[in-house]
Amino acid sequence: DTGVSQDPRHKITKRGQNVTFRCDPISEHNRLYWYRQTLGQGPEFLTYFQNEAQLEKSRLLSDRFSAERPKGSFSTLEIQRTEQGDSAMYLCASSLDGTGQFFGPGTRLTVL
Amino acid sequence: QKEVEQNSGPLSVPEGAIASLNCTYSDRVSQSFFWYRQYSGKSPELIMSIYSNGDKEDGRFTAQLNKASQYVSLLIRDSQPSDSATYLCAVKPSGGGADGLTFGKGTHLIIQP
Numbered sequence: 001d002t003g004v005s006q007d008p009r010h011k012i013t014k015r016g017q018n019v020t021f022r023c024d025p026i027s028e029h030n031r032l033y034w035y036r037q038t039l040g041q042g043p044e045f046l047t048y049f050q051n052e053a054q055l056e057k058s059r060l061l062s063d064r065f066s067a068e069r070p071k072g073s074f075s076t077l078e079i080q081r082t083e084q085g086d087s088a089m090y091l092c093a094s095s096l097d098g099t100g101q102f103f104g105p106g107t108r109l110t111v112l
Numbered sequence: 113q114k115e116v117e118q119n120s121g122p123l124s125v126p127e128g129a130i131a132s133l134n135c136t137y138s139d140r141v142s143q144s145f146f147w148y149r150q151y152s153g154k155s156p157e158l159i160m161s162i163y164s165n166g167d168k169e170d171g172r173f174t175a176q177l178n179k180a181s182q183y184v185s186l187l188i189r190d191s192q193p194s195d196s197a198t199y200l201c202a203v204k205p206s207g208g209g210a211d212g213l214t215f216g217k218g219t220h221l222i223i224q225p
Binding site: 040042044046056101104 | 146156216
């Protein structure tokens with residue numbers, strides 16, 4: 001039974017560039033979540049999907065951020081026109097019907 | 113704004129003793145509560161969930177919930193150096209289609225050998 005996987009694990013980009021991250025949830029899990037975590041803080045919720053439907057978006061998810069889960073399996077999170085304030089760990093989690101959420105290893109983004 | 117409060121620590125506990133971690137939350141209608149452990153440089157790992165008032169035990173871990181006081185705690189018995197980590201309290205709102213967790217900032221626990 002494999003856990004949640006994320007790709008890439010690290011991303012360094014220049015300000016103004018677009019980046020895209022991928023998350024593959026635990027295979028039988030129907031819900032998928034994106035969070036962002038900065039140093040010394042707990043994870044902050046961004047958005048979640050039930051199957052392919054995006055059901056909730058945080059105020060943190062500005063119009064530069066978009067997430068998709070086209071076939072209800074893997075998900076992508078895109079950040080357009082990156083800013084230095086976007087530097088953080090981007091965490092993906094999955095759950096079965098809203099029970100405990102299991103996190104992937106995260107993608108660490110550095111915006112120069 | 114829904115908030116989850118934890119003492120950031122560090123909380124230092126001798127090996128073999130009981131570590132007690134506390135969390136309060138502001139949203140009175142919250143129904144689901146979770147404790148995560150996060151080692152430095154790693155992602156959070158789910159260790160306990162609790163949904164009803166009272167105690168829930170799993171091995172060396174006991175979660176306690178008091179909804180009237182809006183208080184959740186985690187006890188770690190027979191603390192080991194490998195328990196040294198940041199412990200995150202997380203709360204899920206009730207109903208309305210919301211499913212995102214609200215996390216506290218975490219308590220940094222140090223188990224002294």
